[in-house]
Amino acid sequence: VSETSIEWTRGSKGGPGYTLNPWLGCAKAHAGCTNCYAEKHQAVNMRKGGKVQWGEVWQGGQRVATSASTMARPFQWAREAAAADERRRVFCASLGDVLEVPDMPPFARLTADLREAVNRARAQMDRQRALLWEVIWGTSRMCPECGPLEEAEHDRDCDGPRHIGFDAPGLDWLLLTKRPENWALVPEHIRPLVWLGTSISDQRTADEWVPRLLAAEGFRYRFLSVEPLVGPVDLTRLLRVCPACDHVGPVGAGFVNCCPDGGAARRIDWVIVGGESGSKARPCNVEWVRSIVRQCREAGVPCFVKQLGAEPSVAANEAAGMRRRGTPGAWRLALNDPKGGDWAEWPEDLRVREFPP
Ligand code: SF4
Numbered sequence: 001v002s003e004t005s006i007e008w009t010r011g012s013k014g015g016p017g018y019t020l021n022p023w024l025g026c027a028k029a030h031a032g033c034t035n036c037y038a039e040k041h042q043a044v045n046m047r048k049g050g051k052v053q054w055g056e057v058w059q060g061g062q063r064v065a066t067s068a069s070t071m072a073r074p075f076q077w078a079r080e081a082a083a084a085d086e087r088r089r090v091f092c093a094s095l096g097d098v099l100e101v102p103d104m105p106p107f108a109r110l111t112a113d114l115r116e117a118v119n120r121a122r123a124q125m126d127r128q129r130a131l132l133w134e135v136i137w138g139t140s141r142m143c144p145e146c147g148p149l150e151e152a153e154h155d156r157d158c159d160g161p162r163h164i165g166f167d168a169p170g171l172d173w174l175l176l177t178k179r180p181e182n183w184a185l186v187p188e189h190i191r192p193l194v195w196l197g198t199s200i201s202d203q204r205t206a207d208e209w210v211p212r213l214l215a216a217e218g219f220r221y222r223f224l225s226v227e228p229l230v231g232p233v234d235l236t237r238l239l240r241v242c243p244a245c246d247h248v249g250p251v252g253a254g255f256v257n258c259c260p261d262g263g264a265a266r267r268i269d270w271v272i273v274g275g276e277s278g279s280k281a282r283p284c285n286v287e288w289v290r291s292i293v294r295q296c297r298e299a300g301v302p303c304f305v306k307q308l309g310a311e312p313s314v315a316a317n318e319a320a321g322m323r324r325r326g327t328p329g330a331w332r333l334a335l336n337d338p339k340g341g342d343w344a345e346w347p348e349d350l351r352v353r354e355f356p357p
Helices: 037-047 073-083 112-139 180-185 203-214 286-299
Strands: 002-004 017-019 087-092 170-177 194-200 221-226 270-274 303-307 324-327 330-333
Touching: 017 073, 073 087, 073 112, 073 170, 112 170, 180 194, 180 203, 194 203, 194 270, 203 221, 270 286, 286 303
Parallel strands: 017 087, 087 170, 170 194, 194 221, 221 270, 270 303
Antiparallel strands: 002 017, 324 330
16 A cells, blocks of 8 residues: 555546555466565565565465555545645556455365365455455545545535545545456445456457457446557457447447347446566667557547656657667567656657557
């Protein structure tokens, strides 16, 4: 739980963004998890005598609950956002997956002890999730006039509204998960307060995970974190909106025909894209990023280019005009920022940082 420098969590007026982790620990879900920074972070802590064993619970992985006092910090953030008259964003979770439900072991490995360990972890995560829903609900009920979060504290003389609106100061809750199929774990009354996002990294993860996110209903926004981008991704089928009924139509995912569910709109509202950083970063071709920006533009979806990554590769014609390293045929942009996160160093057409309304 902390302030974060992640660019897409910046407040609407440039104030700080935040991260909140109801627990620490996770198990890998897809290609984007290969170099999980959260796992590395915890591995360092383990060596220091520290914290959380990563991986499946039945294989010894841990989920360590965050304290109640830490979980209460967002109330302070909400007050500060109100004082600064801006909307600020909370990224949840950065060191785990808030919609994870730990798997049971395969039948051949199932023992009473392992079943109990998994059930214990599930119960603990359910309790932490319930606490998170209370926090999201509580921080959304703040009076913009006199500030109190609880009805009981509200100044009797204040005529201000009890419920903060999306055009009023407060917190936006961004739940980023690799398990969007578990969206129903978020209670119905919480969903309008939440931006639900999933991460994809290549075409395979896009084809499998985007339809799972599109199935989620009742959320404020659905968003994609296309990061780390490790291959070209064609999102056109997944972002396309039917001009007749506003219906998105990913072929082969149950939305082949227009209006199969009576015309309810299903669309992606925001896309974040970025290359991988860190010592084992996989190359990210600048052209793949450019393609995502173009696809978003054509579909009318706001796009946020976060970073080009530690190994941004470029074609020969683009490399010719840029500071570069490597060899012909395998040029990399030579950037000063180790994550490729300083947009002053990027090709001009990639300097795109948009948000949903
Ligand atoms: S889902 Fe996120 S936190 Fe969990 S292993 Fe994958 S990258 Fe790491």
